[in-house]
Amino acid sequence: MIAEKQRLQDANWKNWGPYVSNRQWGNVREDYSPNGNAWGFANHDRAESYTYRWGEEGIAGISDAKQLLCFGLSFWNKKDKMVKERFFGLSNPQGNHGEDIKELFYYLDNTPTHSYMKMVYKYPINEFPYEDLVTENGKRSKKEPEYEIFDTGIFDNNEYFDIFIEYCKASTDDILVRVEVCNRSGKDAPILVAPTLWFRNNWKWGYNTYKPQLNASYEGCIDIHHDSISIKKFYSRNTHARSVFCENETNTPKLYGAPASENIYFKDGINDHIIRNTDTVNPEKRGTKASFLIDEIIEAGQSKTFEFRLTAHEHDEPFYQFDEIFNIRLAECNEFYADIQHDVTDEDERNVQRQAFAGLLWNKQFYHYNVGKWLKGDPNFDAPRNFNDYVRNTEWNHLHNKDIISMPDKWEYPWYATWDLAFHCVPLSIIDAEFAKGQLLLLTKEWYMHPNGQLPAYEWNLSDVNPPVHAWSCFRVFKIDEKQNGKPDLLFLEKVFQKLLLNFTWWVNRKDKNGNNIFGGGFLGLDNIGAFDRNMILKDGQYLEQADGTSWMAMYALNMMRIAMELAQYYQVYEDMAIKFFEHYLYIAEAMENLGEGTKGLWNEEDGFFYDVLQLGNGESVSLRLRSIVGLIPLFAVEIIDHHLLEKMPNFRERMDWVLKNKPELTKLVSHWDEEGQGRKHLMSILRKNRLTKVLTRMLDEKEFLSSYGIRAMSKVYEENPFVFSVHGNENVVYYTPAESDSRMFGGNSNWRGPIWFPINFLIVESLQRFHFYYGNSLKVEFPTGSGDKKNLDEVAQNISKRLCSIFLKDEDGQRAFNGGNEIFNHNEYFKDYITFYEYFHGDNGRGVGASHQTGWTATVAKLMKPRLTI
Structure with a gap:
């Protein structure tokens, strides 16, 4: 068996991975301001001194699956105002088009178990243009493009380092790290490389007193003491590396003017020591954050390699066969993707596909957010919420997320979004179907899904409404997995179907305003697609009938019908559920045609297109004849059923016959299921051929x-x-x-x-x-x-x-x-x-x-x- 596929059968190989966020500051879960100003409460410049409550950030960061211990890379070019510990970008108010990362890095490789990973970061040799990026973007209007880091000229004359960061695993708790720093310029340039290890702070909030520790063991080795972490040693191959220590604790004197506590070695102690040569690191060489400091000059056009190891055991020769292990894991990575891409012959296409998979895997993240605790605060730290004003997510007290989740983007969107995740899981299922299925199930768990059946949207507003594509993704992943493994995972499909029944019911009860099978939901993930804010509460009884919301629900009904038909091949009880969703689909199709007496339908025959309809308070309606993808989404409500599948479902077939005979007003609205197409197939679609x-x-x-x-x-x-x-x-x-x-x-x-x-x-x-x-x-x-x-x-x-x-x-x-x-x-x-x-x-x-x-x-x-x- 291919080595990586064999590792996928052992969950322990995923105990460590790229689970550290690229940005923890500016997120809702770290916002403890009274006015909900998440971007202002914890910003980029405060991040070096502020200890986070819910997660950690770093460059190429890895952690265990519970994020108790983290590792990341830091650098200093001897010119910047701060050590490069985290990627820089603009907050939402600073950017002329919203938040925007201002760094250049690329994810090059990754395997599903993270047995081999590689990325490259382009770090300027000259002073990083922090102020220039903020100032210039602040000047630009919405009509102008964003001012990007490349526009600053900082990369002119190749004056940057290509920093290649590679990880491989010798075993589940033995991680090798290789950092190659390449000077692309025509002049020698200094750099400080600071691999950093730290514990996520779990001891200050008032729930427990256990505090782990890092301490110097001997030259080139740091000891790791944590009763829940198997990794015990951190080695540096560079014998002249100097170890420094501080605490992952907020620098309260700097941020708040508070008196210094007994502990003066705050989170930013290593940064301050490097930049200003202060005595802000612990001379006793112990703490909860530690770095090896390696000072080098990289000659023009040359490179130097730095090697480290995180391991569970003491090694007399920790770097023995280091290169051989890397070579084996890279060969196994190549073998895995050669199998995945066996029919892809074009080298450029193979490269793009492989980097797409790498980006998916690097964007996994430990995501922790307990809304109940976040709302009320912790025993040692109150949350000054002003509940008389807007406070986010007050209806989601039950939500307790503490999992590895596929993120849209670990800097700009370092929080899950339900409909994004549904799309992630389709390509993920090609390389790791078990993870994809697990992600889809996770969002339906009772500590995620609201008791009323709503799926959480995203942390900025968990109650917002995403397009209901979860059922589509579940069935798509199910069929990919079945083809890969040669057998259907019926338990997965049945589990997710039961939970999606609750979600479908929530949609029917909450988003069908008048019980007429026309669905709203606000912007539905399509932020500014309309002429006005589709989440806006309209005056005088006006409301919007959404072509996209209704079409998504028609698609949802067909997806649920198809899942029920699949399960009915094994459990006859699901045949009745298939009938239920078939009929619901027909009622939605009818509603799209006729919104009621005297009102316009969503279809405009003159334009040959679907539009939203604004219902006025006087009973009249206005078709919003704005041609956008809102009018294309009805295409998605389509299902093809093989005739042999119908023959296995006599009750379903009988009910369809009855509907056709007794409710012709419904069946005439959609492509007729009884008209067999190519290969004895049946079509269900909102769109007839015309x-x-x-x-x-x-x-x-x-x-x-x-x-x-x-x-x-x-x-x-x-x-x-x-x-x-x-x-x-x-x-x-x-x-x-x-x-x-x-x-x-x-x-x-x-x-x-x-x-x-x-x-x-x-x-x-x-x-x-x-x-x-x-x-x-x-x-x-x-x-x-x-x-x-x-x-x-x-x-x-x-x-x-x-x-x-x-x-x-x-x-x-x-x-x-x-x-x-x-x-x-x-x-x-x-x-x-x-x-x-x-x-x-x-x-x-x-x-x-x-x-x-x-x-x-x-x-x-x-x-x-x-x-x-x-x-």
Whole structure:
């Protein structure tokens, strides 16, 4: 058996991993301000002196699965105002488009058990431009692009270090660390390398008094004392490394002007000692935070390697066979991915896929948030909550998260988001199906899911509503896992189905305002897609009927029906549940057509498109004829059923026959299940053939949605002629904006008014493939619209996939679109093969925008590469 696959059968191999956040400051769970100012309470500059309550941050940080002990790398170029212990970026108020990391690093490799990991960090040789980045971004308007670190000129003349950080495991509790510092410039440059070990502070809050300790053992060795940690020794191969110690305790005199306690060796003691040569480290060489300090000069164009080891046992020769172990683990990593990519022949595609998987795995994080404790404070530290004003998450007292979770991005989004996670799990299931299934189940556990059935959204507002894609992801992961292992994991599917029943019921009870099967939910993850804030409470009894919310629910009903049909093959009781969801789907389809007497439906026949409808207090309605992906989401409500599956479900078939005979007003609204398509298949879709063709005519029009890089979030027709709509006396104007947001709505850090988003595009591709599965060559559409060239829907899906993949792949000139035309990134030998998987992409040129490491849902590109992964 492939070595990495064998390790996946032993959970102990995941005891240690890249579970340390890239940013803990500025998060809700660390906010103990009375006014909810999370960005101001713990900011970047305070972070070096402030001890966190719920988690830790670091550069290339690793920890045990409970994050009791952490390890990370720190550096100093002898010019910066502070040691580089954490990645720098702007807070949300500082950025002209919201929060934004201002560093360059790339995740290059990782295995599911983290037996081998590699990344590279580009650290400037000259003084890091902290003030310049803050000041210039503060000056820029929403109409201007963000001012990035590369724009400062700090990387001119290659004046930076490439710092390659590698980990491998000799065993489950024996971790080897290799750091290679490469001077890319033409001049010698100093650097201090400071590998750092520290305990997460669990002793100061008032729940226990146990305090672990680190202390110097002998030259090049630090002892680790913790009764729950098997690793006991930290070795440095560099014999001239000097060990220094302080405490992971807040520097209260510096931050709050409080009197110094007996302990004066605060968290920032090592930083201050390095920068100012102060006596802020413990001369007795003990504490809860420790570093080896290694001072070096790296000659021009040269490199030096530094090696360390975290291990459970004392070794007479801790670095014996060090390189051999690394070589074995790297070979096993290559073997694992060679098996995954056995049908992918193009080297560039293999590189992009592998870095997509690496980004997914590096973005795992220990996530700890006990809302009940957070709201009331700890025995030793009160929480000054002003409950008369807005306090987040007061309805989620039950929520207690303390797990390893796949993050969207460990700097910009170092907290889980439910609908993001659903997309993460699809590519994750290709490399580690057990982890993917575990993640999907985790969100449905009773200490996550609200007692009323709602899934938590994200920590900034757990009560917000994400699109209900959990059932889709569960079934998708189930089928991938079944194909990989040759047998279905029915226990997983049954467990998650039972919990999703609660969530579906919550949606029906809470988001169907009038009980008419039309669903709202606010922005539904599509922050500023509308003409106005879709979370806004409207006046005079007005409310919004959402085409996307209703379509998501139609998709949800079909997903649940399909899961029930799968389970019914083994347990007949689920046949009745399949019938229930089939009928619910039909009622939603009917509601989309007819919102009630005198009101407009969500479908506009004149435009051949779906729109939101604003219901007025006087009983009239207004169709918001803004063409966006809101009107494309009905494509996702599609399911294809093989005839042989129906033959195994006589009760289901009988009920469908009855509905067809007795409720023709329902069945005429959707593609008829009794009309067998290619290969005796049955189609269930909100879009009949006529409407499907009309929607695709819009979507595949290069003047509207179709970009050279995928499907835009909004029609390009609004670039010159904006959509205008008035509500509450305010005129709302929406332009097509292909990249950065022009609105501060929802913090201004995302934009759904034009860019290309991978999760939506992934669902579009899958939906087209499903339609083709039914229609085959009997349905062809113009592609692009107006070209006269007819293609079947699978050919369309493949072409869209190719456009999406082209964002990352080299074109004939060696350019990668996501780099936005940056010649250094595209052609320099030290950049050209490094990939960043952005949050979203420019609707016209494919430039990466938003969070630069949101590999989570953008990693779905790994499933789209050609030839397609065979799973």
